[in-house]
Amino acid sequence: MPLLLSDRATTAAPVPLVTVGEARAFGIRIRTTAFVRIRPGIYADRTAYEALKPWERYAVRVHAFVRAHPDAALCLESAAVVHGLPLFGETRDIHVHSPERPRSRRFGDVAVHTSEDERVLERRGGVLVTSLLDTVADLGRALPPARALAVFDAALSPAQGGPLSLGRLRGLGASRVSSRGSARQRWLWEHADDRAESPAESVSRAVIEWSGFPRPELQRVFHYEGAEDRVDFHFPGSRVIGEADGWGKYGFEDPDAAAERLIEEKRREDRLRRHGHPFGRWDLADAWRVTPLQRALTTAGVAYARPADPVMLHTLQDRRRDAPRRSPGAFAARETRS
Incomplete structure (x- = not known):
């Protein structure tokens, strides 16, 4: 089942946060290697924190900031954490909206x-x-195109619990005074699709287009042998089916249920193959690396329809908004209070 925005929404820190005052009150020794400093005066259990996925570590940092600044208004990726919009990796900055300031500033x-x-x-x-509408519109102007497409799709897709419409996003974008990122925004208006059921599908759709493959049908339903099978991508010219796999697709947090889903997926694929549909499979990491996705489709029998777009493919490597590889304490040390 697709993950909903409400499933991804993180309205509290994924691991418990402990302030210096709380540690003193309850006799917890936080100034040891067992704890890691997330922000000045705010700590978390090191083992639990380091076991988190990168986007979960970012959520911890966001909620540690909120703990210290409860009246701050989060925006961009920081607001996306709370709304459940898809994020990739660990974002570098905590983003705050403050309209009273004369200009934007950075503090650590x-x-x-x-x-x-x-x-x-x-x-x-x-x-x-x-708001969700403002957050999606802002991310559409700020993020690299494939990441922004995943955000737009999620906010529009009923399967992902997205409540927005493209008309509302267009209307808000067109009314904005700032022209920053407007070309990217127009590209999103043309390419966002409310049929996407996962961020992996959204990123894959961008890579498929930029690689020069023909445009696939999305969420095509086939009726064979009394079954109804919906697929991520179908290429009518070659009858190839493309599937963007992910952990969430099979529910691996529940091993018994995941095993049953994998068995059913194998039956489904065999059924479609029996009726003349070659398969190409890849996961999100394959889509980011481009070549594995391309190889999956060409091996299955999809021919290129036009030259690749190297400029757009290069945007997949844009990591300027990502956190550098360092400890959270390094972020805390760089913060200065405004």
């Missing part, structure tokens, strides 16, 4: 943004954030 790993355009603020789980 905290980027404080201002704008002529008004943002709607709301509380989600007690956390103050820009």
